[in-house]
Amino acid sequence: MSNFENVFVDLDGVIWLEGRPLEENVEALRSLLKKGLNVIVVTNNSTRSRRTYSFLLRKIGLDIDPVEVVTSSYSAAVYIREIEQNGVPVLPIGEAGLVEELSLQGHVILTMSEWKHAQYVAVGLDRKVSYEQVSAGIRAIRNNAKLVATNRDELLPTIEGPKLGAGGIVKMIEASSGVKAWVTTGKPSYILRDILLDLTGSLERSVFVGDKLATDARQAEIMGIPAVIVGKERYNIEPGSYTRDLFFANNLLELI
Ligand SMILES: [Mg+2]
Numbered sequence: 001m002s003n004f005e006n007v008f009v010d011l012d013g014v015i016w017l018e019g020r021p022l023e024e025n026v027e028a029l030r031s032l033l034k035k036g037l038n039v040i041v042v043t044n045n046s047t048r049s050r051r052t053y054s055f056l057l058r059k060i061g062l063d064i065d066p067v068e069v070v071t072s073s074y075s076a077a078v079y080i081r082e083i084e085q086n087g088v089p090v091l092p093i094g095e096a097g098l099v100e101e102l103s104l105q106g107h108v109i110l111t112m113s114e115w116k117h118a119q120y121v122a123v124g125l126d127r128k129v130s131y132e133q134v135s136a137g138i139r140a141i142r143n144n145a146k147l148v149a150t151n152r153d154e155l156l157p158t159i160e161g162p163k164l165g166a167g168g169i170v171k172m173i174e175a176s177s178g179v180k181a182w183v184t185t186g187k188p189s190y191i192l193r194d195i196l197l198d199l200t201g202s203l204e205r206s207v208f209v210g211d212k213l214a215t216d217a218r219q220a221e222i223m224g225i226p227a228v229i230v231g232k233e234r235y236n237i238e239p240g241s242y243t244r245d246l247f248f249a250n251n252l253l254e255l256i
Contacts, residue, residue, distance in 0.1 A: 006206035011043035013211035021060045028252035044151035044186040046073040046124025048097040072150035072186030073098040077105035089117045094124030112136035124150040125166040141177040151186030188218035
């Protein structure tokens with residue numbers, strides 16, 4: 001791992017699981033930070049802001065700035081601003097992290113009763129999502145707002161078992177509005193690739209560390225860099241289904 005310059009690393013299932021640090025991986029990342037590598041956290045989890053994640057990461061001894069955290073909410077907010085060259089009215093369906101990143105990019109945050117003014121509906125994970133909120137999103141889309149999915153993870157893994165993910169909420173809106181999401185801004189996507197390239201200046205000597213093939217290994221493939229998958233996901237791989245270098249490990253400490 002020390003031969004790389006940039007380490008892009010997933011959050012849930014690599015650094016922690018429902019807030020419980022995964023110690024071997026955290027220890028390995030601490031040592032890579034000490035050696036001067038750029039550690040950039042890349043998460044589809046849209047519920048918290050970059051600022052909050054940086055704060056929580058520092059609490060477990062990982063000195064990572066907010067600018068070194070890229071969430072699917074952040075990439076959605078940046079993408080909309082770049083396309084529109086400005087902040088625009090957005091109806092968010094998501095938690096505080098989505099609202100904060102949209103605000104920081106200058107977008108106007110609409111409440112569900114203001115759906116008529118929406119130019120975009122941005123959807124992330126919302127663990128308190130309501131019938132009325134999803135319906136407001138559907139009305140906005142039918143009124144020509146563009147649907148932006150922060151990510152399409154259909155399930156949220158939890159200690160109690162899988163729960164509804166952001167992708168499931170996106171699918172509800174797509175099914176009932178009859179309109180497919182315009183873009184997905186999280187893993188795997190070219191939008192995210194461009195944001196990560198802007199951040200580092202180069203994707204040479206970079207590696208992507210994650211716990212999911214469909215998101216993390218696919219993102220590495222889009223970026224043309226190798227992937228390290230930690231945990232049990234190796235059992236789900238179909239031979240020949242990935243073109244880039246793909247490595248498996250029980251944890252990151254094995255690779256230090
Ligand atoms: Mg993960």
